[in-house]
Every structure is written in structure tokens, then in C-alpha cells.
Amino acid sequence: MRGLQWVGVVLLGFVLSSCGGNPYLEASLDPAEFEGKNQAWFEEKWGKPTAKSARFFGGETWVYSRIAGGKTSFPFFNFSPNECRIKLDFDKKGKLDSYNYSDC
Numbered sequence: 001m002r003g004l005q006w007v008g009v010v011l012l013g014f015v016l017s018s019c020g021g022n023p024y025l026e027a028s029l030d031p032a033e034f035e036g037k038n039q040a041w042f043e044e045k046w047g048k049p050t051a052k053s054a055r056f057f058g059g060e061t062w063v064y065s066r067i068a069g070g071k072t073s074f075p076f077f078n079f080s081p082n083e084c085r086i087k088l089d090f091d092k093k094g095k096l097d098s099y100n101y102s103d104c
Helices: 002-017 022-027 038-044
Strands: 051-054 060-070 079-090 096-102
Touching: 022 096
Parallel strands: none
Antiparallel strands: 051 060, 060 079, 079 096
């Protein structure tokens, strides 16, 4: 019986952990919130970006990579995460110009 209780606790943990939100994904869905924000704001709120690169006409592109959910397959409960990539384009003044995201 103890083995079944342990399995129940583990399954409950999986269910509860999957209910939490992803702040990076949720934030990426509200473009009005980011309008006019500068690079310092993103670094303070989201941390250092995964990658940075210069843009052709000035400014920078920042990329954030985060885990945004995933799938658990049956026989062995293998978890395969979805890697969310958020790309932020900043103008010459360091203000957000545009952004997009994929695999979120």
C-alpha cells in the first residue's frame, strides 16, 4: 500500500507543477505592456538575454530562450519540453522596436 501512496504523491506533484504559468510566455502575449520599454527594463525584469546581436540599421536584437510547457508521453512519462524563443528588436536609442516569439 505504501508504494501506491508514493505513486499518488508523485502524480499529484506532476499535476500541480503543470498548473503554474510561464511569466515569459504570458508577458509575450501583451504587446501594449512593452511599448516604449528600454533594454534596462527587460534586463531588470527578465534577466540577461540568451543572445544579443547588432541590427543592420543600428540597435540590437536580443533573444530569450525559455521552457514553456511540454508533453509527457505515456509508457515512461518522458517529458519533452517546448523551448520558447522570444526575439526583441531594439532601436538605436535602446527602446523596443518590435518583437516576436516562436514555439511558445
